[in-house]
Amino acid sequence: MKILVLVKQVPDTATKIRLNPGDAAIQTDGIKWVINPYDEFAIEEGLRLKEKHGGEVVVVSMGPARVEEAIRQALAMGADRAVHIVKDAVGDSQVAARALARVCQDEGYDLIVTGKQAVDDDQAQVGPLVAVELRLPQVTVVLKLEVDPDARKIRAERELEGASEIVELPMPAVVTAQRGLNEPRYPTLPNIMKAKKKEVKSVPLESLGIDTEPWVVVEELTLPPERPAARILTGEPEEAARELARLLHEEAKVI
Amino acid sequence: MAEGILVVTNQEEGRVRRVAYEMLAVAQELAPGKVTALTFGPGAEQTREGLGRYGADQVVALNGPAYAAYSSDGFADAVAKATESLDVEALFFPANAWGKDLAPRVAGLLKAGLASDCTDMFRRDDGRLGAVRPVYAGKAFARVAIQSPRQVFSLRPNIQPIKETGRAGTAWDFDPGLDAASFKAVVTEVLTSQGGQLELTEADIIVSGGRGVKAPENFKVLEDLADALGAALGSSRPVADEGWVPHSYHIGQTGKVVSPTVYFAVGISGAIQHLAGISGSKYIVAINSDADAPIFKAANYGVVGDLFKVVPALAQEIRAIKKDA
Ligand SMILES: Cc1cc2nc3c(=O)[nH]c(=O)nc-3n(C[C@H](O)[C@H](O)[C@H](O)COP(=O)(O)OP(=O)(O)OC[C@H]3O[C@@H](n4cnc5c(N)ncnc54)[C@H](O)[C@@H]3O)c2cc1C
Ligand SMILES: Nc1ncnc2c1ncn2[C@@H]1O[C@H](COP(=O)(O)O)[C@@H](O)[C@H]1O
Numbered sequence: 027m028k029i030l031v032l033v034k035q036v037p038d039t040a041t042k043i044r045l046n047p048g049d050a051a052i053q054t055d056g057i058k059w060v061i062n063p064y065d066e067f068a069i070e071e072g073l074r075l076k077e078k079h080g081g082e083v084v085v086v087s088m089g090p091a092r093v094e095e096a097i098r099q100a101l102a103m104g105a106d107r108a109v110h111i112v113k114d115a116v117g118d119s120q121v122a123a124r125a126l127a128r129v130c131q132d133e134g135y136d137l138i139v140t141g142k143q144a145v146d147d148d149q150a151q152v153g154p155l156v157a158v159e160l161r162l163p164q165v166t167v168v169l170k171l172e173v174d175p176d177a178r179k180i181r182a183e184r185e186l187e188g189a190s191e192i193v194e195l196p197m198p199a200v201v202t203a204q205r206g207l208n209e210p211r212y213p214t215l216p217n218i219m220k221a222k223k224k225e226v227k228s229v230p231l232e233s234l235g236i237d238t239e240p241w242v243v244v245e246e247l248t249l250p251p252e253r254p255a256a257r258i259l260t261g262e263p264e265e266a267a268r269e270l271a272r273l274l275h276e277e278a279k280v281i
Numbered sequence: 282m283a284e285g286i287l288v289v290t291n292q293e294e295g296r297v298r299r300v301a302y303e304m305l306a307v308a309q310e311l312a313p314g315k316v317t318a319l320t321f322g323p324g325a326e327q328t329r330e331g332l333g334r335y336g337a338d339q340v341v342a343l344n345g346p347a348y349a350a351y352s353s354d355g356f357a358d359a360v361a362k363a364t365e366s367l368d369v370e371a372l373f374f375p376a377n378a379w380g381k382d383l384a385p386r387v388a389g390l391l392k393a394g395l396a397s398d399c400t401d402m403f404r405r406d407d408g409r410l411g412a413v414r415p416v417y418a419g420k421a422f423a424r425v426a427i428q429s430p431r432q433v434f435s436l437r438p439n440i441q442p443i444k445e446t447g448r449a450g451t452a453w454d455f456d457p458g459l460d461a462a463s464f465k466a467v468v469t470e471v472l473t474s475q476g477g478q479l480e481l482t483e484a485d486i487i488v489s490g491g492r493g494v495k496a497p498e499n500f501k502v503l504e505d506l507a508d509a510l511g512a513a514l515g516s517s518r519p520v521a522d523e524g525w526v527p528h529s530y531h532i533g534q535t536g537k538v539v540s541p542t543v544y545f546a547v548g549i550s551g552a553i554q555h556l557a558g559i560s561g562s563k564y565i566v567a568i569n570s571d572a573d574a575p576i577f578k579a580a581n582y583g584v585v586g587d588l589f590k591v592v593p594a595l596a597q598e599i600r601a602i603k604k605d606a
Contacts, residue, residue, distance in 0.1 A: 039534045039554045043420040052421065063535050119385075120394065145534055148416055149397045151385035154353070158389030163354050163465035166382045186378040187480040188529065189473045191351075195466035205535060206528045241394030241429040245411075247421050250560050256567070256580040266584045267594035270566070273582055275602050278564055280486075280543050281510065 027081035027175050029072040030130050031105065032140040032152065034062045035089055035096035039145060043249065050244045051116065061096045064141025066103075066210040067203035071171060072139050073104045074208065079175050081136070082106050086129050088122055090114045094226065101221035102213030108224070109133070113231040118240035119147070123155030128234045130160060135198055136175065142167045142202045150202075157200035165193045166202040173197070283431065284314030287369045288337065289360055289387075291351075291379040292320045295327030299483070300375040300438035305336035307402050307441050308373060309448075311410060315339060317453065319363055321348040321356060333450015335443055341453045347461035351379070355464030357386035362457035364391060364431070371410055376435040377482065384435045393431035400437050400540075400561070410434070418534040418557035438483055439540055440561075479513035481532065487541045487562075489515035489532055491555075493548020493569065493588055497525035502592050503547060509596040509603070515539065517549050533558035548588050551576025568592065 038058040045052060061069075072083040085100045087093050088111035097108045111125050130138055138157075143150035150166075157164040169190060170183040178197040183190050185204055213221070231238060257273065259266040274281045286308040290301040297320065308316045318337035320328050325342035332340050343359060360383070364372060372387065374380035376398040388395035400422070401413035410432050416423045427433070481487060488507040490500055500514070507514050514530060521531035532539055534554040540561030547568045549555060556579050559565060567580035568591050577583045584591050 037417075039557075040552075041417075041420075042553065043417055045421065052417075118394065120389075123389070146417060148414075148418060149395075150381050151388070151395055151397060154382070154385035155389045158357075158386055164382075164386065165353070165466055167378060183472070184378070184382075185529070186471075187482065189471060191468045191472065192470040193466050194469050199466070205531070241427060242396055243426045243428060244423045245426055246424045247416070248424075249421055250419065253565070253579065253581055256577055256583045258572075258577060258583045258585060260572070260585045263584075263586045263590035264594045266586055267591050268598050270582060270584055271595060271598035271602055274543070274564075274566070278543075278581070280564060281599060281602065 027075060027079045027136045028134060029075055029081065029083045030133060030135045030138045031065070031068050031072045031083060031085050031100070032126055032138065032156070033065045033069065033085050033087045033096060033100050034141070034144045035059050035087065035093045036062045036144055036146040039063065045247055045249060049247050052247065059092055059095065061099055062141050062144050064143060064203055064205065067205060067207045068139040068141050069100050069103050069105060070208045070210040071203055073211070075137070075173055079173070084108065084133060086126055087111070088113050088125055088231070097226055098221050099213065101224045102218045103211055104217060106224065108226045110226055110228050111231055111234070112228055115238070116240065117238060118242040119149045119151045119155060121238050121240055123152050123159055124236045125231055125234055126152065127156045127159035128236055129229065130156065137173065137198060138162070138200045140200065140202045142204045153200050153202040162198055162200050163195045164200040164202070165195055167204045168201050169204055169206045171201060171207065283368045283370045285367065285369045286312045286316050286371050286373060287364060287367060288316060288318045288373045289380070289383070290318060290320055290375060292322065292324055292328045295324035297328050297331065298375065298377070298438065299443065300377065300436065301332065302335040302443040303438065303441040304373045304375065304436050305332065306444040307436065309336040309444070309446060311402060311404055314370065316448070317341060317367060317369070319343070319360065323349055329450050329452065333448050334445055336446045336448055337450050338448050339451045339453040341455050343457070345456070347459055347464070351468040352464035353382050353386055353466050355459060355461065356383055357390055358459055359457040360387045361390040363455055366455060371432040371434065374433070374435040376437045380435050384433060388433040391431050391433070392429065393433050394427035394429045395433040395435070396425045396427060397435050398437045399434050400440050402434065402436070415538070415561070418538055419560040420557050437540065481513050481515050481530070481537045481539050484513035484539070484541050486510050486512035486543045487515045487539060488512045488545045488547065489517070489549060490520060490547050491517040491549030492519050494520065500526060502589060506545070506592050506596040506599070509599040517555050546576050546580070547592060549576055550574050551579055
């Protein structure tokens, strides 16, 4: 089975967002970059499928030079090799999907796994867009995955609001990973060493011959409005509880 | 020029979620042209009256056998065909599990830009639609423009007011002419879980517990407060990771992003990843024994105290207020 995993590098979730008025992008100095948390589940699932059914796991990632660090980490988890689409300019989800789909097309695949959402732009659309580009079926926000490579069939459980549903689909397909799918492994020291020697093919975005004009453009970023200083109640629990209930009822008028 | 908005919505057993009416209210405000609602499946016909009352000029109910079970590729093809036939300016989808699966697929087919999970929509000076959407799980907000001829948006549930207008909701007979045999990914079973737990992303009040609750059985204390308030239960991530509560309770940057009227953070320290998921709450109430916990900086109201004493007392007070009301 040939499994392609799409991996995005994003700011660590502990990052405090800093902006200047009029900014259309966050300030990136001092930011720690990590693999998108949902993409770790995607990598882990790819590795488990390979361990079970044999084959190859190839990581595809688009971004500037710094992305190589995320790629090496995915290789240290156990992926076999990687393709780095080198891109510095801002784009949008469709540009990313077109570029990633082109590389997937050139690589060939039985399965493409992505995260359910990138925790920077929160668009949750690159997986399905890649699927449309490649005319593949999709299943998103997956909690459980069963793949039958001989029958070329997939059975997946995906999360709904307060429920879940079973989706059946043929292979090849695009699957997007949700938390709960698995527990991602940590790279071991020997595997970190091995990862340094694994192949990372570098492909400039411009060489792919795709339209790189973004359709969705961020015009301005703002920070959420500050909350007024809190009313803090101390003292006896019963007193504080009574006062809190009163404030919620009479001042905020929410109960 | 293309005009009007197509509001695409899911229905279950003849009922739509509130977000359908929220989308219609926004569409009426923004559309110079017709507002058309599209629903799928058995029961779709029963949604016509409500969709009309809340702002649809016309309703397309795709209730043929092909649409009995959800298929992302099949339904996306149907929406794309309807869009071409209607020639609308924009499409709205709910930013829930259903809409987030379908909207990007439709956007891909239509070669249109999609802005996901929008919290505000407006008409721009250039006459096109614009939107505001949270990024970094709500640590920032992006004002976005979509420059493709057609524009696709998904709207976050529970944000917009709904409005009764009593539009005609006339039936528009439309058959995309698709054969279910060509649908590839098909839902074969729906598994309901957690006996009637209110959905966090749609909840008006949330009572959420963290590591301060100390043990799974102690969640009973929070359940009782939630019961008094008519609230949904949520949690911080470690508590869900420990298995004290189901994964679906987990709120924050890597869990659910919620926007209730009131969010009670009980025994939650207020890590940046947790705060990201709750910044859309109208009021945040913190109950924590540590006066220096960062959650108090994010809160509107706070009680410094032992949750095992404060929460039961609060539940009692709330019940007393409700009884008087
Ligand atoms: C990549 C990544 C993603 C993450 N994503 C998320 C996310 O989406 N959501 C999330 O929540 N976390 C997330 N985290 C974890 C986050 O960093 C914090 O570790 C977590 O939110 C802390 O959970 P907590 O507040 O329940 O526990 P703690 O930080 O341990 O806080 C417990 C609190 O309970 C209080 N307390 C103790 N006893 C009592 C008592 N008797 N009465 C009252 N108060 C009491 C304490 O004072 C303390 O403030 C993420 C972390 C990483 C690395
Ligand atoms: N630049 C990128 N390089 C590789 N994969 C990406 C990139 N952008 C998005 N993805 C994949 O698509 C998923 C969803 O991203 P998004 O649509 O941006 O929320 C991510 O979890 C990744 O798996």
